[in-house]
Amino acid sequence: MDLDQFADDTPADDADGGARCCVVATQQDTFGRCRDGIYPSPRSYARTRREFDYMAFYRTAPVSAITHYAPIERRIEQTRGSAGPMSADDWETLIDPFSDERVVVVFELGELVPLDSPVENDQNGVRGAWYCTIDSLRDTGTLSTLAERAET
8 A cells, every 4th residue: 555645745636637647557666766756758659659648657566556646747858878857777777678769758747646546456457558537547446447448
């Protein structure tokens, strides 16, 4: 269980319910950087070209659930070795295990908002990117139900 929802300084879950959201899978290192305000994606991934206002995070461990979402504040293209939000360690940890891409789109995020009720994994997790509304995240209890509502 994530205890963010019980903290006094947690941002309110007040996003427009009809707003478009991209759901992505994150391992612990990636989720940690999301908390710091960035989510990098290889430029070749379709999500870097799609329109959406929020990102939601399916955490592979320790909870195996979609637990948070965040507003997208801006997108920045960064090339490996150039100055930007990604450090050399970020490239090694967050990109190299998944892609040999030299260019990423870094989504700069607002504060992470915990969902009152996480979307629990009752199937095989999230693969790729799913697109839904914020209300779908709020009103859905399981990944299988969300998969029926989401675009992939």
